[in-house]
Amino acid sequence: MLLLNCPWCGPRDETEYHYGGQAHIPFPETPGDLTDEQWAEYVFYRDNPKGPFAERWVHSTGCRRWFNVVRDTVTYEVLAVYRLDEPRPEIPGPPGPNDLRQSADPAGGNR
Template identity: 85%
Template sequence: MLLISCPWCGPRDETEYHYGGQAHVPHPENPADLSDEQWAEYVFYRDNPKGPFAERWMHSTGCRRWFNVLRDTVSYAVLASYRLDEPRPELPQAGGNR
């Protein structure tokens, strides 16, 4: 089970949240100008990285607010959580000093 920290309510069990997909996906400036292929790409295609990934979550049984979570897709570890109006936190580079 994941322990996710809501920026307003603090740490809670993942069963209190709803997953909202990839974070930081900009809405097209002129959606009416997109071809069907471009619109399908915007709606359905998302990144699927191995490692840290920014996701949207909603605290559905708490404050009902949306926020972002940086989660490692390999270990499932929650690395950071932050409000939608905050920038994505920088993470230390793997390997450190070589």
């Protein structure tokens, strides 16, 4: 179980909350101009990273307010909790593929 720290009510068990999907997805500026494929991408396609991920949660059995959580999708560790009117905190993520200096190739070659 996760222990989420509601910005208004304090720490509560995960069962008091409902998951709301990926955070920071802006509504299209001109929705009438979107094609069906663009609408499908907006509604259904979301990131699925390995590591820190910004999510929206609602405290459904408490204050009923929405807030954001940065959670590590590998360890389930909650890295940050912040209100919707606050900026996303800087959380260092895992190194990208271009950050690797040594190859795992036993022959010593670079990938």
